[in-house]
Amino acid sequence: MVDFDNLNYLSGFGNEFATSDPRVPDALPEGQNNPQQCPHGLYSEQLSGTAFTAPRHSNKRSWLYRIRPSVIHHPFEKFEQNAWTNDFGKFSPNPNQWRWNPHPIPDKGTDFVEGLYTLCGGGDVISRSGLAIHMYACNKNMDHRAFYNADGDFLIVPQEGELEVTTEFGRILVGIQEICVIPQGIRFSIDIRGPSRGYILEVYGVHFQLPDLGPIGANGLANPRDFETPVAWFEERDEPFEIISKYQGVFFKAKQNHSPFDVVGWHGNYAPYKYDLRKFMVINAVAFDHADPSIFTVLTAQSTRPGVAIADFVIFPPRWGVAENTFRPPYYHRNCMSEFMGLIVGNYEAKEGGFKPGGASLHSMMTPHGPDFACFEANTKGELKPQKVAHGTMSFMFESSLSMVITDWALKENVDWNYHKDWQPLKKHFVMPK
Ligand SMILES: O=C(O)Cc1cc(O)ccc1O
């Protein structure tokens, strides 16, 4: 059996892939999807990621050739997960700047599903447009348990602990400074290598795509070939499994007597993938001024309004700051978008202190924010030499055109109640001309 450290991946973003587990190299039928009998007695099953009639350029579906069809399970019953929600209508608005200390990894045995925790979000899973932002913190494998999200796609950003992700499409090792995307409906199970924590961006009704490059040209930012999709892998395990479904924001469980990871081969363009953020080709200002952070967009989940995202996934990787006569850190600003930030490793350039790896911040629609006092003081003085910005760091932003609501528990737990004090010492420097 191939272990998680020696996995092969298929290269490319959104390609039409075709893959069979090397133990059964001819698992895919030749030239058709539904032969009267599939090779090796497999069942064929389609997983649709878009409407059948979606335009060809955005149409997503895959064909799975599996030992048993997914439908063989017992009825779903409620599964208690009280730190999760997709129902943001029930919480009160709060326009403050929010910063959270790292979400704690529990002492008691907790797997990925049990350790999910919702911070904020907006929109609606039922009318199929919106997003939610969650964290996970766990210390236990999802033993004989698989999860799928009927409501949307997950973009998972591990901050501590590599994740061994088994999916219906194959297996993925997701390291720190890597991300993985598990599209709507795909069953997966997460094993860990130690205490684990990370962030999740969930979007409903759309899938992530690469941003357009416009005048940048044909190359740059996240290059398509650096996205890695698993090769088919299956296990034949006739043992009790629990399938956890998140449907309309609520968790359900169903029993079945076999592993859901029994897909021997699959083909199509709807599949999970991972990406190493250190491969991002950074573009930035090389003469003067601070460019908008959209230059750092890795993936975008577009709304129906051109250029307006349900959520953009933006990173702040290490790079050279060279701009002349420029206040180089992020500018003070108010935005018609909502900005959620997380820190994977290192230090964020706009904050001299307080924003910790594993922590988070939310600057809501039109809520002012920007560099803290120490950052402003340090960067308005001194010679502007070329300088490596935040060596070895990786922070990110989930930016959304939706107004986000914070859960009641996130308004109480892990809150840095001193955050607003970061800006209070900013001095008045104005001098009235005589
Ligand atoms: O608020 C933030 O720190 C994120 C951010 C970074 C940047 O370089 C410009 C604008 C912006 O919102």
Ligand SMILES: [Fe+2]
């Ligand atoms: Fe901002």
